[in-house]
Amino acid sequence: MANVQHIGTAMQEVLKRAKAMQTHYENSKPTSEHGNQFECEDCRDTGSLIDRIYDDEYEREKDFFRPCHCQETRNLKNRFKNALIPSEFENARFDNYKRDTEVQRLLFDSTHDYLKEFQSIVNVKPEHNSLGFIAVFGESRIRNLDGEARAEVKISHNNFGLGKTHLQMAAAKWIMNRVRVRDEIALGQKSKYDRGCRVLCVSDVSFMDELTNAKRMNDEGLTLSKLLNSALTVDVLLWDDLGKAKWSESKENFYYQIINERYRNKRPIIFSSNEDTGTLSEKIGYAASSRLLGMCGERLYKVEGADYRLRKGA
Numbered sequence: 629m630a631n632v633q634h635i636g637t638a639m640q641e642v643l644k645r646a647k648a649m650q651t652h653y654e655n656s657k658p659t660s661e662h663g664n665q666f667e668c669e670d671c672r673d674t675g676s677l678i679d680r681i682y683d684d685e686y687e688r689e690k691d692f693f694r695p696c697h698c699q700e701t702r703n704l705k706n707r708f709k710n711a712l713i714p715s716e717f718e719n720a721r722f723d724n725y726k727r728d729t730e731v732q733r734l735l736f737d738s739t740h741d742y743l744k745e746f747q748s749i750v751n752v753k754p755e756h757n758s759l760g761f762i763a764v765f766g767e768s769r770i771r772n773l774d775g776e777a778r779a780e781v782k783i784s785h786n787n788f789g790l791g792k793t794h795l796q797m798a799a800a801k802w803i804m805n806r807v808r809v810r811d812e813i814a815l816g817q818k819s820k821y822d823r824g825c826r827v828l829c830v831s832d833v834s835f836m837d838e839l840t841n842a843k844r845m846n847d848e849g850l851t852l853s854k855l856l857n858s859a860l861t862v863d864v865l866l867w868d869d870l871g872k873a874k875w876s877e878s879k880e881n882f883y884y885q886i887i888n889e890r891y892r893n894k895r896p897i898i899f900s901s902n903e904d905t906g907t908l909s910e911k912i913g914y915a916a917s918s919r920l921l922g923m924c925g926e927r928l929y930k931v932e933g934a935d936y937r938l939r940k941g942a
């Protein structure tokens with residue numbers, strides 16, 4: 629009896645001390661920028677919540693950390709930040725894309741159909757996983773025509789300002805908001821949590837310039853490999869104006885390296901180009917274009933129509 633009494637008192641003492649420590653800890657804990665309030669009251673901005681669970685193996689309770697719901701919002705914000713969506717397309721959405729002409733409906737419907745399949749594309753990794761909008765009559769083909777023929781083809785086969793980029797940026801946002809990716813292996817274990825889908829938007833001319841400059845840098849290829857790595861490994865690469873940059877052998881190597889690696893790992897590319905299948909091959913190289921067009925399968929759309937930028941009343 630005395631023993632029980634003793635244990636009881638000792639326990640009380642431990643609890644008292646634990647409480648004092650807790651208070652000390654709370655008081656000494658740095659507060660958030662908002663004074664005493666935390667951005668997330670649930671986890672107090674630590675990013676994780678603790679569950680008490682019973683461990684069958686050791687027959688005792690233990691703490692189990694799980695990510696707090698606020699991490700999801702934070703991760704989403706980060707995904708948007710890292711996606712590098714150009715500011716002029718911040719407002720590009722599906723609900724503000726007009727569907728008055730045939731080509732607008734084709735672009736809209738094909739993007740919509742692709743997104744309907746997209747979660748399954750991410751899960752199953754099929755061979756045909758990409759989406760491309762290209763021209764019927766490529767920019768460099770038009771440029772090679774002379775005088776009158778050129779002016780005529782330019783009008784009858786216009787591929788500019790159709791809203792290709794508008795829709796693909798809207799698709800990028802949709803994907804980041806909704807699509808989940810489950811990494812198969814994380815630190816040698818089966819991953820417990822899936823995560824949001826990561827997107828990277830690059831614009832051909834500036835991206836090729838960046839790569840070219842990085843290659844010239846005297847930093848043992850560090851900048852170059854960082855740049856390349858993000859394009860190779862991101863879940864979805866959105867490539868705007870593909871084949872717009874002036875051709876060079878070193879650019880052709882970059883195109884091949886990126887496209888081939890994504891092709892081998894079945895990672896989607898969403899792209900738009902003002903070139904046609906023939907001229908695109910000349911700009912990015914046949915090896916790269918054959919893989920890329922193969923990745924699209926049926927989802928390669930040759931589009932032309934009226935330039936939205938030049939519409940009446942604009």
Ligand SMILES: Nc1ncnc2c1ncn2[C@@H]1O[C@H](COP(=O)(O)OP(=O)(O)OP(=O)(O)O)[C@@H](O)[C@H]1O
Binds near residue numbers: 787792794795902937
């Ligand atoms: N159907 C549409 N409804 C609303 N806005 C549109 C539509 N089509 C294009 N726009 C707007 O017109 C501008 C040009 O569109 P966008 O840049 O997407 O065209 P594009 O086909 O990518 O052209 P380019 O080949 O020149 O890059 C953008 O500001 C876009 O938001």
Ligand SMILES: [Mg+2]
Binds near residue numbers: 792793794868900
């Ligand atoms: Mg565009």
Ligand SMILES: [Zn+2]
Binds near residue numbers: 671696
């Ligand atoms: Zn939280």
